Amino acid sequence: VEDKSMHPNELITAVLEAPIDLLWNGGIGAFVKASFESHEAAGDRANDAIRIDATALRCKVIGEGGNLGLTQNARIEYARGGGRINTDFIDNSGGVDCSDHEVNIKILLDKVVKDGDLSEKQRNQLLVDMTEEVAALVLRNNYQQTAALTLSEQLAPELLEEHVGYIRALEKGGHLERATWQLPDDEEIAARRAAGQGFTRPELAVLLAYSKIVLFDELLASEVCDDAYLADELITYFPAPMQARFADRMPYPRLRPEIVATFIANSIVNRMGITFAYRLQEHTGATMPDIARAYTVSRKVFALPELWKAVEDLDNRIDASHQVRILRDIRYLANRATLWFLRNRKQPLDISAAIEAFKPGVDEIKNILPDLLDPFDRSGLEEQAQRHIENGVPEQAAWRFAGLPLLPSALDITDVAARLERPAEPVGRLYFALGAELDLNWLRDQITALPTDDHWARLARAALRDDLFRLQRMLTRDAVLLAEDDLSPAGQPGFWLEANRTAVDRYLQRLTDYKSGGSADLALLSVALDEVRKLLRITETASD
Numbered sequence: 001v002e003d004k005s006m007h008p009n010e011l012i013t014a015v016l017e018a019p020i021d022l023l024w025n026g027g028i029g030a031f032v033k034a035s036f037e038s039h040e041a042a043g044d045r046a047n048d049a050i051r052i053d054a055t056a057l058r059c060k061v062i063g064e065g066g067n068l069g070l071t072q073n074a075r076i077e078y079a080r081g082g083g084r085i086n087t088d089f090i091d092n093s094g095g096v097d098c099s100d101h102e103v104n105i106k107i108l109l110d111k112v113v114k115d116g117d118l119s120e121k122q123r124n125q126l127l128v129d130m131t132e133e134v135a136a137l138v139l140r141n142n143y144q145q146t147a148a149l150t151l152s153e154q155l156a157p158e159l160l161e162e163h164v165g166y167i168r169a170l171e172k173g174g175h176l177e178r179a180t181w182q183l184p185d186d187e188e189i190a191a192r193r194a195a196g197q198g199f200t201r202p203e204l205a206v207l208l209a210y211s212k213i214v215l216f217d218e219l220l221a222s223e224v225c226d227d228a229y230l231a232d233e234l235i236t237y238f239p240a241p242m243q244a245r246f247a248d249r250m251p252y253p254r255l256r257p258e259i260v261a262t263f264i265a266n267s268i269v270n271r272m273g274i275t276f277a278y279r280l281q282e283h284t285g286a287t288m289p290d291i292a293r294a295y296t297v298s299r300k301v302f303a304l305p306e307l308w309k310a311v312e313d314l315d316n317r318i319d320a321s322h323q324v325r326i327l328r329d330i331r332y333l334a335n336r337a338t339l340w341f342l343r344n345r346k347q348p349l350d351i352s353a354a355i356e357a358f359k360p361g362v363d364e365i366k367n368i369l370p371d372l373l374d375p376f377d378r379s380g381l382e383e384q385a386q387r388h389i390e391n392g393v394p395e396q397a398a399w400r401f402a403g404l405p406l407l408p409s410a411l412d413i414t415d416v417a418a419r420l421e422r423p424a425e426p427v428g429r430l431y432f433a434l435g436a437e438l439d440l441n442w443l444r445d446q447i448t449a450l451p452t453d454d455h456w457a458r459l460a461r462a463a464l465r466d467d468l469f470r471l472q473r474m475l476t477r478d479a480v481l482l483a484e485d486d487l488s489p490a491g492q493p494g495f496w497l498e499a500n501r502t503a504v505d506r507y508l509q510r511l512t513d514y515k516s517g518g519s520a521d522l523a524l525l526s527v528a529l530d531e532v533r534k535l536l537r538i539t540e541t542a543s544d
Contacts, residue, residue: 012050016057023059025069032057034073042071054078064088072182075202086149087205093145097138100262104255105134105238112246126241133239143312144270149204150320151327152274156198159275161454163199163207164189165282166275175214181206204274211274215265215288224264224289225257229351230296234259264292267299271308272331272338280335283462284342291338293349298337301359302366302407304330310397318392326388329404336408343466344415361414361424362407369403369410372428374436377406412473420480431476434493438504438535439511440472443528446520460522464529471532478539496539503538507531 001014016023016031025031030042035053042051054070054077062070062078062085070078075085109126112118118126156163167183170176178185183203184192192198199207219225235243235250237259242250250256268277272295280291299305307330311323341349365372370381381402388398409431417427435441447465452458479496497504510531514524 009050013052016050016052019058021059022061022063023057024063024065026065027069028066030068030071032070032074032078034071034077036077037071037073041073044068054083055081057083060084064091067092072202076182076200079200079202085202086146087202089209090145090149090205094138094142097141098134101134101138101237104259105130105242107255108238108242108246108249112249130239130241133241137237137239141266141270144266145208147327148270148273149201149208151324151331152204152208153198153201154324155273155328156200156204157196158198158452160189160193160198162275162279162458163204165455166207166211166278169278170210170214173214176210207274208269211277212265212269215268215277216261218288219261219264219292220257222287222289224292224348225260227260227293227351229355230260230264231256233263233296237263264296268292268295271304272334276335280339280342283339283459286342286347290342290347290349293347293351294338294341294345295334296351297341297349297354297358298334300355301362301411302333302337304334307400307404310400314393314397322388322391322393326393326401326404329401333404333407337411339462339466340408340411344411357418358411358414361417362410364424365410365413365428366403366407368425368428369406370399372425372432373406374432374441376436376441377432381406409469409472412469412476416473416477416480420477422480427476427480430479430493431472434475434479434496435472437493437497438475438507438532440468440532442511442515443468443525443532446525449520450522450525457522464522464525467529468532471529471536474536475532475539478536482539500535500539503535507535 003010006014012031029047030044031047031051032054033039033042033051035055039045039048039051042048044051054074057078060083062075062083064070064085064087067088069088070085072087075087079085105127109118109123113120113123152159167176167178171178176183181203183206184199224230231250234256235247238246238250268291277288277291280286281288286294308327311326311330314323341354345354370378373381381399385395385398385402388401389395393401410428413428413431414424416422416431417424420427435444444465447461447468450457450461450464452461479493482496482499511528514520514528517524520528
């Protein structure tokens with residue numbers, strides 16, 4: 001400003017309108033409204049004289065240390081204009097999380113003091129000693145939550161229909177009133193659909209909060225919070241000194257259900273997105289507790305926390321947009337794995353038994369994955385690894401990330417190997433070799449490329465993809481049975497191809513016809529998969 005002196009109201013307005021990086025609101029009052037709102041909508045008459053419209057903001061980022069500094073409509077308008085903003089309850093969630101930890105830590109320690117295993121002086125000193133670690137735990141939770149919003153924001157245009165479906169489900173369940181949070185009505189949604197736009201970050205923040213609330217309530221009302229494996233996981237909620245000294249007291253009944261439900265809900269929503277549990281429930285009809293168990297197994301079997309940590313270690317070392325792309329691949333792996341356990345294992349899952357059954361095989365396949373692949377997939381793996389390296393990812397991590405889209409197949413391979421009591425490595429070679437020989441890779445890529453413009457298209461694509469992988473697993477099983485004890489170390493399916501030459505040749509000819517027919521739409525791919533089913537029926541007879 002050029003003025004030598006200014007009235008306080010003018011000064012505050014100038015600050016609000018300044019062309020700066022970050023505007024941090026730590027005060028009490030509503031200082032920004034949407035351009036189409038009246039001052040009355042802000043509900044803060046004391047600040048009518050200084051309040052500005054969201055369109056007048058020139059800052060790049062807004063952080064809300066105080067509550068209700070902007071109306072929700074103002075946040076949405078600012079975000080749609082390119083501004084970066086969450087909501088006040090997201091930016092302030094660290095305080096809530098800190099209180100949550102404090103209460104639960106004190107409840108547990110007070111029980112230890114009451115039992116005579118800790119003096120009050122020792123308890124007070126322990127609280128002081130753990131201050132920094134509690135802060136780190138709180139910050140980590142909030143890091144994950146805002147990372148979830150970033151990924152959701154990037155995916156918002158393609159997930160518009162899914163987000164709309166979730167809003168309607170929340171409304172139907174009596175959890176949410178759309179108008180209360182200024183979420184778009186059907187007319188506005190239609191306009192965004194036409195413009196290729198999705199929900200803004202402040203709108204997604206509302207959905208994220210509700211997804212955690214609803215998931216928490218459903219888990220707390222179920223028996224999943226009493227699962228022995230999850231009770232053991234409970235210790236990670238507490239600081240290391242308490243884990244070392246009082247681990248045997250942490251399943252304390254007064255604490256366990258709420259902490260377990262909170263831990264699972266946070267992990268699922270922060271890592272897998274707002275609509276993950278809702279989507280899987282729609283696809284499979286599974287209960288929320290069953291989804292939580294399957295996710296927990298997938299998380300452990302594929303060592304997902306290590307993958308997330310590897311991405312987080314790249315903060316400020318590579319472009320954030322590339323980190324988000326890697327996080328999408330991890331989310332794809334976790335989604336496919338969770339769905340696999342829901343579809344292919346009896347529910348409710350025994351978490352510990354499922355981890356014990358699948359983790360060794362998956363680890364083996366993961367470590368030798370590049371050597372198992374056919375030339376086509378190997379070439380794709382090398383290209384993807386090179387892209388990661390070019391974006392600054394260290395070579396070892398680049399190869400690890402490059403293989404993520406192919407890793408869900410490790411579950412099918414491990415399952416076949418275990419059922420037929422064969423080593424995982426040759427079964428894996430056979431699995432990928434069959435995929436190449438039968439051109440299942442082409443089918444896989446065409447299914448992945450199908451448009452998902454609406455709810456039903458997404459469900460149809462998911463059903464085709466699941467069916468394809470199921471068929472590849474069954475074909476691999478038949479090939480292993482046909483080989484009996486003569487599984488070639490190279491895993492080549494020549495013996496199986498020759499035993500089924502007539503049927504295979506017919507199938508490949510039909511596939512060639514489908515490829516020459518132009519674009520592979522849903523109808524064509526459905527018919528192509530039926531040819532795979534016919535081939536399976538013939539090979540099942542041969543293996544019998």
